[in-house]
Amino acid sequence: MAEDYAVKYELLHVEKHTGARLGKITTPHGEVMTPMFMPVGTQATVKNVSTRELREIHSQFILANTYHLWLRPGDELIAQAGGLHKFMDWDGPILTDSGGFQVWSLSQHNKISEEGVTFRNHLNGEKMFLSPEVAMRIQNNLGSDVMMQLDEAIPYFETYDYVKNSVERTSRWAERAMAAHKRPEDQALFGIVQGAGFKQLRKQSANDLVSLDLPGYAVGGLSVGESKEEMNRVLDFTVPWLPENKPRYLMGVAAPDSLVDGVMRGIDMFDCVLPTRIGRNGTLMTKHGRVVITNAKYKNDFSPIDLDLDDYGSTHYTKAYLHHLFNANELLGQNIASVHNLRYLLKLMEDMRQAIAEDRLLDFRAELMENYGYNKK
Numbered sequence: 577m578a579e580d581y582a583v584k585y586e587l588l589h590v591e592k593h594t595g596a597r598l599g600k601i602t603t604p605h606g607e608v609m610t611p612m613f614m615p616v617g618t619q620a621t622v623k624n625v626s627t628r629e630l631r632e633i634h635s636q637f638i639l640a641n642t643y644h645l646w647l648r649p650g651d652e653l654i655a656q657a658g659g660l661h662k663f664m665d666w667d668g669p670i671l672t673d674s675g676g677f678q679v680w681s682l683s684q685h686n687k688i689s690e691e692g693v694t695f696r697n698h699l700n701g702e703k704m705f706l707s708p709e710v711a712m713r714i715q716n717n718l719g720s721d722v723m724m725q726l727d728e729a730i731p732y733f734e735t736y737d738y739v740k741n742s743v744e745r746t747s748r749w750a751e752r753a754m755a756a757h758k759r760p761e762d763q764a765l766f767g768i769v770q771g772a773g774f775k776q777l778r779k780q781s782a783n784d785l786v787s788l789d790l791p792g793y794a795v796g797g798l799s800v801g802e803s804k805e806e807m808n809r810v811l812d813f814t815v816p817w818l819p820e821n822k823p824r825y826l827m828g829v830a831a832p833d834s835l836v837d838g839v840m841r842g843i844d845m846f847d848c849v850l851p852t853r854i855g856r857n858g859t860l861m862t863k864h865g866r867v868v869i870t871n872a873k874y875k876n877d878f879s880p881i882d883l884d885l886d887d888y889g890s891t892h893y894t895k896a897y898l899h900h901l902f903n904a905n906e907l908l909g910q911n912i913a914s915v916h917n918l919r920y921l922l923k924l925m926e927d928m929r930q931a932i933a934e935d936r937l938l939d940f941r942a943e944l945m946e947n948y949g950y951n952k953k
């Protein structure tokens with residue numbers, strides 16, 4: 577069965593003291609090592625960063641968004657351009673989210689039914705309809721290597737019955753997505769496990785989706801305002817219900833400590849907008865915690881931005897220069913800070929893969945928590 581899937585996962589090593597694993601994902605656009613971090617490129621661009629720079633900092637997978645690209649410039653236009661890879665000059669793997677979560681978080685008046693979600697286009701107020709089939713058609717046109725099923729994104733603190741009904745709908749929507757899937761040999765469809773904080777519902781969701789034998793699985797419905805402890809509690813019982821020989825994607829997880837905690841629990845793939853979002857405001861992610869470059873103390877600091885990193889900006893520009901760029905509202909500052917933060921996270925994952933290979937992930941975690949300042953009381 578697996579050979580006719582577009583995406584294959586190979587488990588290379590399980591870390592001796594934790595649930596962390598080293599793996600390789602083979603896609604139609606190349607192989608990537610896991611655990612990995614995927615830069616988010618919502619509207620066919622990782623904001624303020626060119627694909628040349630993404631290649632320079634060894635990005636592997638990048639993300640793009642069904643909802644945004646459907647609304648603008650339109651998935652048909654991107655199909656005419658030859659697909660998203662050609663349109664944005666990215667020849668590595670691309671993952672697209674199904675848009676359900678973005679509808680829920682971006683647009684008003686959304687009404688959900690068994691058929692799908694009706695909502696108002698947040699750009700022009702036009703009434704739109706997104707169903708499991710429409711989400712597949714759009715991602716088909718985008719040509720992404722990994723497509724996410726349309727799932728029902730729900731508030732975390734809902735009642736058991738509400739969440740149970742929603743989980744069962746998401747399972748039915750996964751089957752409809754499979755039925756509408758045109759090219760399983762070119763594009764992999766991942767299921768999304770829901771169930772909020774309810775162990776039985778997470779189990780039901782995982783069992784329903786695993787029985788469909790999809791090429792990969794995401795754990796959804798997390799990083800939506802619940803505490804880190806709550807997220808880890810849900811991961812502790814959910815991840816073991818996912819198959820060991822398939823990739824596991826934890827959606828929307830950002831901070832360095834959450835990445836390590838997810839990896840320790842067997843997660844292979846992460847996406848987060850954090851590095852480019854805080855980069856745009858001049859906040860740098862460094863080995864010793866966050867550096868807010870707009871702080872006056874950097875005005876005359878002529879030391880390199882970050883000697884622990886190897887991206888061009890971190891080694892060729894000074895903190896004083898970056899401080900000036902943000903003070904002067906020069907867009908180059910956003911580019912330098914965003915590339916820096918992406919490289920920080922990509923390098924963090926490279927170092928984490930090395931730590932897993934050498935069975936010293938717990939030491940790596942302790943060092944990260946100390947250096948990054950998580951243990952500061």
Ligand SMILES: CNc1nc2c(CCc3ccc(C(F)(F)F)cc3)c3[nH]c(N)nc(=O)c3cc2[nH]1
Pocket residue numbers: 616617618619639640641642672673674675676677724727729768795796797798799800827828829847
């Ligand atoms: C931030 N927290 C979070 N993000 C979540 C996301 C979005 C992930 C995403 C994917 C692609 C992009 C793109 F802009 F690059 F396209 C941007 C963000 C979820 N997505 C779905 N489908 N189900 C979920 O249950 C879910 C839970 C999520 N928690």
